[in-house]
Amino acid sequence: MSTNGHSLPLIETVGLKKYFSIAAGQLHAVDNINLAINPGETLGLVGESGCGKSTLGRVLLRLIEPTSGQVLFKGENILSFDKARMRQIRREMQIIFQDPYSSINPRMSVAEIIAEFLIVNRIYRTKTEAFNQAAKLMDVVGLARRFANSYPHELDGGRRQRIGIARALSLNPKFIVCDEPVSALDVAIQAQILNLLMDLQDELGLTYLFITHDLSVVKHISTEIAVMYLGQCVEKAPTEILFNNPLHPYTKALLAAIPEPRIEMRQKKIELIQGELMSPVNPAPGCRFASRCPYRKEVCTKADPMFYSYEEGHFVSCYLYSDQSAC
Template sequence: MSAHNLLEIKHVKKQFTVPRGSLHAVDDVSFSVKQGETLGIVGESGCGKSTLGRVILRLQEPTAGKILFKGMDITAFTKEEMRQMRQHMQIIFQDPYASLNPRLTVSQIIEEPLTSFNLYPTVKERKARVAELMALIGLPPSAGNAYPHEFDGGRRQRVVIARALAINPSFIVCDEPVSALDVSVQAQILNLMVRLQQQLGLTYMFISHDLSVVKHISNHVGVMYLGQLIEKAPKPVFFRRPLHPYSMALLSAIPQVNVKEQKSKIILKGEISSPINPEPGCRFAPRCPFAQDACQTKDPEWKEVEADHFVACHRVEEFAQGLIYYQ
C-alpha cells in the first residue's frame, strides 16, 4: 500500500446556530487517512460522526479548519470546482431506499452520474459501463430493469455502491452503510466492500456505531465523543490496548462468542454534557471515574502518545503506564 496521505483533516469545526446558542457538532478534529486504507469512525448516536463525513465532502460547509485531499485544500474550492471533485470523493448513505430515486430503474440510477459528468459520450459506452458495474457488485443483468422498491435492503445497498463507484472515485465516505441491514446481509455487503477496496484501490472512511463491524473492515480506528475525536490508533493497537477511558468502556460492551472471554462491562454513570455552548474542559469528564480538577476546566491536548496512537486525555500517561485502570 502507498504510504502517502490521501486525506488530511486539520482543526475542522462545524457549528450550528440553535435557539440556545451554538451547537458544536464537530469541534477541532484533526486526522489523516492513507491511500488504500480504511479509517473507522465510531461513537454513540449524536457524537458528530455523520456530520464529520458530510463536512469532509462539503455537503455541509465547515465552520473552520482545512480539508486537504491529495494535497489540495478543498475548503477554498468554488461550487464548480467542488462539483468536479465529486468524481474523486463519493458517499454511501445509511438508508439505501431513501438515497435512491424511486422513479428510476436500477440501470438509470447507475447511469445518471455517467451522464452528469459526461464520462462516456455514447449511449453504448454508458450501457457497457452500467453492465460492468452491475457485474462488479454481484447483480444479474435482468436487475437493471427493476425499481428500488422491488429489491431488499442488501440489493438496494449494492445499487448505491455501484452508483458511487460509477465515476471511479478514490475516496468514499461510508455513513453507516450496513446498520439498516440484517446481520447476514451485513456480512455480504462488508465482504463486497473489502473486495472492491482491494480490487480498485479505494480509500474508505467508515462511520459506524458497531465496533465489531469496524474491526472487520478498518485499518485504523477513531473514536468520537460529543463532536471531538478523543482517540485514534491502528486497529490491532486499539482493540488490544485503548488508552482513553471512553474507548475502554466501548470495547467492554462488545459481546464475545466465548462466554469465558467476556470481560465485565464498564457501566458509565453521570450526565452527558451538552454540545451547545460547551464550557472548557474534557467533554467526557462528567461520566469519567478518573476525572480530576484539571479535567473539569481545561481542554485535553490531542497528542501522539505512542507511534501513530493519538489520544486526548489529561491522564493518558497514567493509563499508558498501567498506573490507573478500571477495576
C-alpha cells in the first residue's frame, strides 16, 4: 500500500506479526500490520499504552525478531539479511528512546556517548576525529559544547534527549524510529524537541516513525497518522484528514479526549469508552474494539474486518465502512 503517489516507500511492512509465547498462549503484540512511509515524511503511530506501538518500532529495526511478515527497506526485505548485512543497514536505521537516561551509559561523558557509534563502526581513523564529529553533532542538536565532559546525571531531561538525538544522527541514518521521545518531558521542553526533530528532518531529509499516545503531539509533526488498537492498525490517513474526518469509533474517542483550552468547551460532553478491554492473548475472531464499541453489529464479533479504503489515502478497519473497497 503506497501513499501520496510515491512509487517506492523508504520503509514498508507486509503482513508483519509479532507474537510472544506466554503461559496462557500467544500474545498478539503486532498482528498483520501493513504500513508504508515515504522518504522525508513522518508517520505518527498512536494508541493507548500496551497496544503494540513500541514493539512494532523495534520489530522494524530487527531489535526484536518478528513472527512472520516482511520489513522492506528501500525495497529489500531486511528480515532475510545476515548479521554482516544487517550491521551495515543499521547505520541507516536508528532509534530515539522514550527515556534517554535509561538508554545511555551513565558512566560515559556526553562526548563519549555521542562518539560511541562512530568509534564502534570505525567511521573515522582516530578517536580524535570521532570526538571532533561528536562536538559538531552537539552543535546540530543545540547542546552547548561546555557539556561535553558532563555526565548524564548532571543534565536535565531535555538535554539528555538531545544526547540521544545526536547519537542517533551520528551515522547519518535515513530512517529513525522516535519512540515517545517527548513523553517524559515537560510541555515547554516537548515543543523544543519537536521543533528540533522537524528542523533536522528538513535539513537532513530524514524519515520518521513517530510513536506516541498523545494525538496533540503527533498532529504537530506527522505527515500521516496510523491508529493502533491491541496490535492492529484500525485507521490510517493524512494528518489533516484524520483530525477533520475520523472514521473508526476508537479514533473518534481518542480525539474527543484531547483537552481543549477554551471556556466554551466546558459544556462539551465527552463520550467515554465503555466495556471491557479484550485480552490480546489468543484473541477471538472479530473486531478487537467490538466489546467497547457503541456501533457494533453481529458481524463485528464473527470475523476480522478488512482494511477498507474510504477515500484516497484514508483507510479504516471497521464494518461500518465495509461497502468500500478493501486494501
